[in-house]
Amino acid sequence: MDRETFAEALLQIMERKQHWAWPSFGAGEVAAELLHVHLEQEYATYVRDFPVLVGRVHVQCPIPAVRRELAENLYEEETGGLAAGRPHPELFLEYPRGLGMDLARFEAVELLPAAAAYRATIDELTVGCGWLTAACVVTIFIEGTAHERGELDAAVPKRPAPPLEQHPLVVHYGLPLESLALTKAHRAVEGDHRAAAWGCVLDHGPAHRRVDAVAAMERVLGAWGAYRDAVAHACGLTRAF
Template identity: 30%
Template sequence: MIKREIFKEELRSVLHKNLTLGHPIFDALLDPQRPNLPLLKSTALQGYQLTKHFLNYVEHLFFYCPIPTFKRALLINMYEEETGRLSRSDNHVELMKNFLRAIGVSDSERDAERPLPATSALINYRLDAVRDSSHYHVGAAAVMIASEGQNLETKAGEARHELFSKVYGLAESDLLFFSVHQAEDVGHVEQGLNLVSQLCTTGKMQDEALFAVDHTCRLFYGMYENIYLENCRKAPGTASLGGGH
């Protein structure tokens, strides 16, 4: 077992070694010379599958949380997810729906979408993790560190929503789902790092938490890979989709 502060930095290091913005799909999505709206829609529709489940993860983490200070922080997180009042915006699922409408996805198209296999794998891994109170540290690592950490990534110093705005001409109000999460998740990830580093009192628990962060990030990468390949299959004439495969 390693000291708590060292372990906390190990968790942070594993998160930052798994940068999903490095996937070729983002080269295709963020090319200012060749905006790819069909690919953006496909990616956003799969992202919506994740958004629908996120409050469920946080609810389980709140319910089972053994440390009162962190339990209160999770309660605040739930309140914001459900109401958007702390960020003066809206329910976070509604924010994602607004983004989908802004890029031309109809409500019926949104509701008809189903998760791809890799998206389901990511959803189910986190659901299983947070439902197992005997491995609370695993669920907290997967959701509070690896998942919330996805919103902190930047490409060439800019957040993905800032790049989407430039490439697709989207208004600031269209991108509130992303800007709100980028601002809030700095604190959420730090809470996750502090919570998990306190919870892990054995070397085995530390190893399990480190694996959960790494594995969750890899599942995110796998989801983007699945979307990327599925769109290449649907549009074989766009072989230059991502410049890496």
């Protein structure tokens, strides 16, 4: 698989990283008393441990240039030392704090079965499958969105970044703007991180491992979709066919 075919395969997978329930979350259609389910599952499935996931890629990679990019990402996620000022998992908890939720719930989250399966898939693909597969799963899939093509093609729009005042949690649930510290941090570093992620996997990933990496991305996409289905249903949403 050549570089261009590999990039296109990854982009097509990312363009399918869209879920039927997300517009309902964005429109405030989830009952306020159930919103904690979404935040708890996100936190326990990957947000809390995201620095660990980046670290797994780092320790497996033999290429210094890639390790340096990953080290910068890891440092920011773990400490916030480049932009956020605090570790990103801690900043995530400002969402439920600002919404008046009981933060004790986040200390012992019971994962939904599909959430546990998604996390198990992430763990399997980031340990023992090679650094390229781990990098694709962590830095392309988990960190990325359906708008990744815009990171590689200047003619394609990047991920929308509306004013913070229009954030769904602010508009529909009364979240204070100061509780969006993680959103601000992501916007501050997102451009550099996306470019670095794609550069690492496309420019340095071994060609003979590209097919395996694409297959892993298909697996994690399927697990993610089932996970999002479960969260949506737990939040009282049903799919209209």
